[in-house]
Amino acid sequence: MLWIALFLPELPLQLAERSAPETTTPLVIAEGPSQRPLVCCANAAARERGVATGMAVGAARALAGELNVLQRAPTAETQALHNLACWAGQFTPNVALEAAGLSLEVGATLRLHGGLPSLLSRLRKELSQLGYQVAVGVAPTPLAAWLLARARQEGLPVRMCQSLDQLPERLAPLPLHLLNWPDEVLQTFYTLGIHRIGQCLSLPRDGFLRRFGSERQRELDRALGVLPDPREWFTAPESFRSHLEFGFELTNTDMLLFPLKRLLRELEGFLRSRGAGVQNLQLQLDHMSRQKSFLSIGTAMPERSAERLLALAREHLGRTTLSAPVLGLGINAERVVSYDENNQSFLPDARSRAIGWTQLIDKLVARLGSDKLYKLRAVDDHRPERAWQRCAATVDHIPPTPTLNAPLPLWLLPTPRALSSRAGAPLCRGPLALLAGPQRIESGWWDGQGACRDYYVARNPHGETLWIYREHRREAPWYLHGIFA
Amino acid sequence: MADAQALQEVLRNPAVWRARELAQEQEQRTDRTLGTGFSSLDLALPDGGWPVGALIELLADTSGVGELSLLLPTLRQVCAQGRAAALLAPPWLPYARAWESLGLPLDKLLMVESSSSDLLWSAEQILRSGECGAVVLWGQAAGRALDHRALQRLHLAASTGNALCFVYRATAVAEQPSPAPLRLKLRAQEGRLHLDFLKFRGALRNKSLLLDTYPAHWQPQPRLASQLETLSTPTYRPLRRSRSV
Numbered sequence: 001m002l003w004i005a006l007f008l009p010e011l012p013l014q015l016a017e018r019s020a021p022e023t024t025t026p027l028v029i030a031e032g033p034s035q036r037p038l039v040c041c042a043n044a045a046a047r048e049r050g051v052a053t054g055m056a057v058g059a060a061r062a063l064a065g066e067l068n069v070l071q072r073a074p075t076a077e078t079q080a081l082h083n084l085a086c087w088a089g090q091f092t093p094n095v096a097l098e099a100a101g102l103s104l105e106v107g108a109t110l111r112l113h114g115g116l117p118s119l120l121s122r123l124r125k126e127l128s129q130l131g132y133q134v135a136v137g138v139a140p141t142p143l144a145a146w147l148l149a150r151a152r153q154e155g156l157p158v159r160m161c162q163s164l165d166q167l168p169e170r171l172a173p174l175p176l177h178l179l180n181w182p183d184e185v186l187q188t189f190y191t192l193g194i195h196r197i198g199q200c201l202s203l204p205r206d207g208f209l210r211r212f213g214s215e216r217q218r219e220l221d222r223a224l225g226v227l228p229d230p231r232e233w234f235t236a237p238e239s240f241r242s243h244l245e246f247g248f249e250l251t252n253t254d255m256l257l258f259p260l261k262r263l264l265r266e267l268e269g270f271l272r273s274r275g276a277g278v279q280n281l282q283l284q285l286d287h288m289s290r291q292k293s294f295l296s297i298g299t300a301m302p303e304r305s306a307e308r309l310l311a312l313a314r315e316h317l318g319r320t321t322l323s324a325p326v327l328g329l330g331i332n333a334e335r336v337v338s339y340d341e342n343n344q345s346f347l348p349d350a351r352s353r354a355i356g357w358t359q360l361i362d363k364l365v366a367r368l369g370s371d372k373l374y375k376l377r378a379v380d381d382h383r384p385e386r387a388w389q390r391c392a393a394t395v396d397h398i399p400p401t402p403t404l405n406a407p408l409p410l411w412l413l414p415t416p417r418a419l420s421s422r423a424g425a426p427l428c429r430g431p432l433a434l435l436a437g438p439q440r441i442e443s444g445w446w447d448g449q450g451a452c453r454d455y456y457v458a459r460n461p462h463g464e465t466l467w468i469y470r471e472h473r474r475e476a477p478w479y480l481h482g483i484f485a
Numbered sequence: 486m487a488d489a490q491a492l493q494e495v496l497r498n499p500a501v502w503r504a505r506e507l508a509q510e511q512e513q514r515t516d517r518t519l520g521t522g523f524s525s526l527d528l529a530l531p532d533g534g535w536p537v538g539a540l541i542e543l544l545a546d547t548s549g550v551g552e553l554s555l556l557l558p559t560l561r562q563v564c565a566q567g568r569a570a571a572l573l574a575p576p577w578l579p580y581a582r583a584w585e586s587l588g589l590p591l592d593k594l595l596m597v598e599s600s601s602s603d604l605l606w607s608a609e610q611i612l613r614s615g616e617c618g619a620v621v622l623w624g625q626a627a628g629r630a631l632d633h634r635a636l637q638r639l640h641l642a643a644s645t646g647n648a649l650c651f652v653y654r655a656t657a658v659a660e661q662p663s664p665a666p667l668r669l670k671l672r673a674q675e676g677r678l679h680l681d682f683l684k685f686r687g688a689l690r691n692k693s694l695l696l697d698t699y700p701a702h703w704q705p706q707p708r709l710a711s712q713l714e715t716l717s718t719p720t721y722r723p724l725r726r727s728r729s730v
Contacts, residue, residue, distance in 0.1 A: 363610060
């Protein structure tokens with residue numbers, strides 16, 4: 001068993017800074033009763049001005065001058081930890097939620113990720129890409145890993161511990177306050193002159209039990225691995241939903257891409273942990289007075305790569321104009337479908353070509369809109385305006401229709417254009433000479449759009465070859481219906 | 486040592502032409518042409534066919550002179566090879582039954598309707614992906630956006646994706662320089678298509694050519710015109726005469 005503890009210090013502040021990366025203005029997170037809010041966390045700029053945790057917000061404002069105050073949102077924190085646990089599921093199935101972070105049990109999947117150092121470096125890099133600052137502790141028991149992580153956050157020199165034998169000596173120099181014991185208990189230890197865990201461990205066991213109770217002893221035993229410490233594993237939900245609140249208004253769709261990239265990376269981790277892909281992703285933009293607008297991104301084949309989804313989202317966002325400034329961004333993946341990673345073959349084969357085609361269609365549809373891209377299908381009807389239909393660009397096979405034994409033009413006009421005539425002969429940029437015909441089409445009496453026409457191939461003095469018709473009744477005008485290109 | 490380096494420097498200068506390059510170019514050319522489907526045009530073109538991986542400009546003022554029928558055998562060949570063909574910004578509606586009856590599988594034809602910069606972006610994406618063997622673009626929809634730089638990008642995209650790119654433009658741009666290695670001017674002449682070679686790579690026997698893109702039996706028929714007068718009288722009579730009250 002090997003546990004990695006990911007400790008997220010000052011989680012409310014990290015969430016606020018995650019969506020708005022600039023750090024020059026002082027920012028505090030306030031909690032407590034609304035009559036007297038207290039400072040929960042303060043960023044570096046606020047600390048320079050003298051703001052400290054626990055002081056009243058009014059006092060902080062007096063010290064700092066212009067100060068951004070955000071209310072602490074515990075629901076947002078739990079949701080963020082929840083999403084982070086979904087993301088961490090790609091490294092190991094055994095993820096446990098803690099109060100301010102995660103514990104991952106990686107003993108079984110270590111070899112898959114190429115050993116502990118590469119796994120740790122990957123974790124650190126991807127967490128920084130997601131916008132989190134994290135302190136990492138590695139130990140054979142979850143509680144010891146947590147202690148090491150917190151000690152590292154405080155700046156103490158710690159080394160990761162990989163076996164149970166080394167654990168007592170690694171834990172020995174750590175201060176007692178990391179154990180989160182009540183103040184009066186700690187005070188008792190301090191008066192006894194015990195400040196380190198090592199000193200605590202060297203106390204005689206029965207004396208310790210009598211003086212401080214079995215609960216403290218049990219905790220130390222769990223840290224050392226003497227007693228088992230089972231954790232409840234986190235189970236990822238079926239759908240993924242993530243949200244970021246900005247502290248300011250965004251008016252440009254380009255500025256949305258940076259926070260969107262972070263959300264998509266979390267989604268990718270979640271999809272990897274489930275071995276799934278997503279075909280339909282919904283973006284939610286929050287505006288003032290709780291108004292929301294939605295944008296739907298669809299792909300022909302299941303996708304999970306954050307890069308590709310970001311490229312599609314960029315095309316979609318480039319086409320939309322924001323109706324109002326955006327205050328928050330969310331993504332929502334309702335349905336996930338199974339995704340099989342195609343083996344990258346060295347030579348292009350039919351399957352990779354099919355994937356390339358769908359990715360090209362996705363890209364074009366994202367930029368142009370799905371109504372601008374289509375294929376054609378021939379319909380078995382004699383009337384030319386009804387003899388064709390549009391179909392989606394992703395259609396693979398279009399069955400053929402019976403061939404006609406008549407000259408057909410490559411281009412058709414959307415509506416037939418009336419031609420003027422002189423002495424019964426049609427005119428279209430000059431008198432038309434008839435080349436072939438007539439081809440009589442008499443059809444459609446059953447749906448009220450009957451057509452009884454004689455079609456001719458004609459040519460004008462400019463050399464254009466046209467398809468014209470006239471209806472079969474007295475003094476019917478000539479119409480231009482097609483062009484032989 | 487310094488002399489050898491100096492010599493390398495001189496040889497690396499692009500102004501120095503090496504005989505070896507001509508042989509390489511010849512090799513490349515024969516591998517990368519596609520037959521036009523018209524034997525007289527194949528003989529007339531310097532490469533023996535359309536140069537694959539290049540931009541080809543077709544200048545025509547009017548549609549209906551046979552300019553698209555010129556490309557039909559090529560598109561048929563491209564579809565037979567298993568690649569798709571894309572038509573971008575067609576000026577009219579493509580009549581599906583006509584395309585199908587002329588031998589083009591409809592599931593390999595992609596139509597894209599867009600305008601100006603979106604059009605050029607789509608063309609570049611389609612060419613570069615290599616999924617389509619031929620892309621036919623009508624330049625009127627692009628308008629001002631289709632300048633020298635845009636044409637150059639299309640040419641590069643075509644060579645990256647190893648595809649043919651045909652661009653139809655108005656004859657007024659014949660005077661403007663263009664990066665396309667092959668430029669043809671099309672017009673109608675007595676029912677046949679007249680081609681002028683404005684720009685080409687290599688040696689050429691004739692600078693112009695006449696092609697038959699329409700069936701030969703389509704000649705002006707005065708007999709048809711005289712039949713039209715008889716059509717102006719109705720061919721049926723009502724069964725009952727209505728009594729006037």
